[in-house]
Amino acid sequence: MNTSKLHIAMFPWIGMGHIIPFATLSNDLANRGHRISFLLPKKGLIKLQNQNIYSDLIKFYTVAVPHVQGLPPGAETTADIDYSGKDPLAIAFDAMADEVEDLLSLLKPDIVLFDFAHWMTKLAAKIGFKTxxxxxxxxSSMAIGVVPARHFPKDRSLTDDELADPPKGYPSKTVVIRRRRHEAQALSFICSTYGAINFDVRITAALQExxxxxxxxxxxxxxxxxxxxxxxxxxxxxxxxxxxxxxxKTVLxxxxxxxxxxxxxxxxxxxAFGSQNIxxxxxxQELVLGFEMTGLPFLLALSKPHGANSIEEALPEGFLERVRDRGVVYDGWVQQTQILNHPSVGCFVSHCGIGSMWESLLSDCQIVLVPWMGDQILNARLLADEIKVGVEVERDDNAWFSKEDLCSAIKSVMDQDSQLGKTIRQNHARWxxxxxxxxxxxxxxxxxxKNLHQL
Structure with missing residues (x-):
């Protein structure tokens, strides 16, 4: 391997679910002697201070998030907004381009790693770095133009061009929909939209350039x-x-x-479904009643639902009294890794975000999947249908799941005598x-x- 050291700049999307993996990768690269310049908002930096293991090689540079119409004062990351505020935050993110350009012109990195900043390639051409x-x-989630057919609204008629076999060379048996960019109604429930630039268009432009x-x-x-x-x-x-x-290193x-x-x-x-899935x-209520129906003990770490001031307010009438000795619904951060490793925990019901996907595979827990957004849906399909290490909860035509569907999925993997549960345990153990x-x-x-050096 080339032993020369690289100077790598990092500029992730301003959500902690993106910033933290970039920071983790930065530690891995710095561990091998490479220099990292990390560009992020001040609030993101505050949350990362304890995660910088190599402060001599990883340097943080704060970039101001400008205020734009619709963005709450002081908002700098997705943690500062609810999901409905994603559009103005993305507009503010794009407005950071001039300051990012000034910083990169001074830093002169060899390579920049980015994700949603589709305009980064234009800066590369001006300043002179690889992207x-x-x-x-x-x-799987990056392969444009494909989503599982079962998650498309079935009450809308489909043209022959939309409903199709997988594109030529697509390495999956999954039935897919070919997405067409002018089908805004269909895309709205699958893709996040970032201001005037649809997420699908944004990431596709970045991948192409x-x-x-x-x-x-x-x-x-x-x-x-x-x-x-x-x-x-x-x-x-x-x-x-x-x-x-x-x-x-900390205990539970x-x-x-x-x-x-x-x-x-x-x-x-x-x-746990992550902070962005509300x-x-x-x-x-259907979800928590499904857990009650299992008859098993449960710990639910969830955000309060839309329209509720608190978790307690949103719970079904009499629910807490019925499950008091065996169930907890908690609105707050918990130590997920330590919980999954606790000997009493036997099943992880997940939204199948990418971090949770890896954590579930590395745990000994049975896996039940309740995906909400586009990439989560494809991650769930990968685990449930492709490598068969978990079960996805059934949905109706409107992507709604019932308490019975959730209970059935959980029992199918938790039943020690079921063939499905045994097969999933064996496959999971191998992975x-x-x-x-x-x-x-x-x-x-x-x-x-090595790949970065070759680039």
């Missing part, structure tokens, strides 16, 4: 999809591996350890063994750096 569009989502594509995956899981992306965009695809933080909070330890090994259901109140092989992750980072 890697590094995506924290799976390779960058020098190389980076993705947070492994060849063992998505090798054919990575090859498909390379052919689709006619450029190299660099795999970084899962990019997960180092195993936490005593209150959670004490509560979980009351129950039998592998009996507790744990559910449910309608009626779907939230965990592969991903936990000593040196597996380090090899991916070393190869990623």
């Amino acid at each position: 890697v569009c590094y995506n924290i989502i799976s390779a 960058c020098d190389a594509i980076g993705t947070r995956t492994v060849r063992e899981l998505e090798g054919p999809m990575c090859d498909y992306l390379a052919r689709q965009y006619n450029k190299p695809v660099f795999l970084s591996g899962p990019v997960l933080p180092q195993a936490p 909070e005593e209150k959670w350890d004490t509560w979980l330890s009351k129950f039998k090994p592998k009996s507790v259901l744990y559910c 449910m309608p109140k009626d779907q939230f 965990k063994e592969t991903l936990s092989t000593p040196g597996f992750y380090d090899d991916y980072i070393d190869n990623f750096i």
Whole structure:
């Protein structure tokens, strides 16, 4: 491997779910002696201070997030807004381009890793650096023009051009819809929209114009999809591996350890959907009633639903009294890694965001999937249909799931005698063994750096 050291700049989208993986990758690169310049808002920096393991090599540079119409005063990251505020935040993100250009002109990095800043390639041409569009989502989610057919609204008639077999060379048995950009109604429930620039258009432009594509995956899981992306965009695809933080050194909070330890090994259901997935109140109630129906103990870490001032206010009448000895619904941050590793926890009900996808694969828990957004839907399809390590909850034509559907999915994997549960446990054990092989992750980072040198 080329032993010269690179100067790499990082500029992720201003959501902590993007900033943290970029910071984790920065630590992995700095661990091998490479210099990192990390551009981010001040509030993002405050949350990252304790995660910079190599302060001599990783330098942070704050970029102001300008105020634009519709953006709450002081908002700088997705943590400062609710989901409805994503459009003005994205407009503000694009308005950071001039300050980013000034900084990069002074820093003169060799390579810039970015994701949603589709305008970064224009700065590269002016300043003189290479660009890697590094995506924290799976390779499957980056293959443009395809979404699972079952998640398309079935009450809308489809043209022959929309409903089709997978495109030529698409390495999946999944039935797909070919998305057409003028179909705004269909796209609105699948894709996030960032201001005047649709997410799909934004990321596609970045992938088309960058020098190389980076993705947070492994060849063992998505090798054919990575090859498909390379052919689709006619450029190299660099795999970084899962990019997960180092195993936490802190122990699980005593209150959670004490509560979980009351129950039998592998009996507790744990559910978390991430901070950006906020449910309608009626779907939230259906969810918690589904957990009640299982008869099993559960810990739910959820955001309060739309239209509710608190979690308690949103719960069905009499729910807390009925589940008081075996159920907790908590609106707040919890130590997910430590909870998944607790001996009493036996099932992870997840939205299948990319971080949770990797954490579920590396745990010993059974996996039940309730995806909400485009990339989560494809991640769930990868785990449930392609490698068969989990079960996705059934939905109706309007993407609604019932308490019965949720309960059924959980029981199907938790039943020790069911053939489905046994098959999923066996498949999951094989994948965990592969991903936990000593040196597996380090090899991916070393190869990623080799690719950067070749670029």
